[in-house]
Amino acid sequence: MLKERWKKIQTYGASLPFAKVYYREDWEVIYFELQGKMFALLSPTIDDQSQLTLKGNPQKNEELREIYESIKPGYHMNKKHWNSIVLQSDELSDEELLQMLRASYQLVLAKFSKREREQLQRFVE
Template sequence: MEKEKLQSFCMTLSGTTHDYQVDWQADRYHVGGKMFAMIGGDSEGKPIITLKCEPKRAEELRETYKGIIPGYYMNKTHWNSIYFDSNLSTDLIENLIQHSYNLIFEKLTKKVQKEIRME
């Protein structure tokens, strides 16, 4: 998994904005002002991407894939972190990014959703 590919994929999603959180040393991706992805490191500096996930699916993913853990520094029920060295397919990770984006997008007001779709 390459950081640049993940960043590029995140930026292809409608209405996505990016910032860098200096305190966390993490790149953050937002839609409608709400974060859906964060690329940074764990306590040992190992690269991870953290994504929102439907709770039941989040648990299933953690049980299925060794490289997926409860969201680092996030609500463990609703967020997963994925280690870059976990050998997961690009398709799976892009699917999980899209899932995270969709969960956030669906919670935005209808007005904001419409504005994003118009971009």
């Protein structure tokens, strides 16, 4: 189950418009980016410590940490804006994880200027 979840996260992340998912050697992590801006990190190995780290709204991040034991402040990240989720846990469904991954992507996309977003949209349509 964990291996399928790990693969599903990468496949879904790579399917988002203009997203790239690759192993980043200098950080030893699977790196998810949109036009050079990080929106997620994934443990490169599959074990009971594997984590997915996602950007989130600071208030929502706090709420999620209070509700779910498997969600912690972002590992080696700004604790206010990033959460790390232990993938071994079954507290969250795969669908919920993918929704959170998409939300992280959208937060990064929203930081682009209106002009940059419009240029990207032109290629999507």
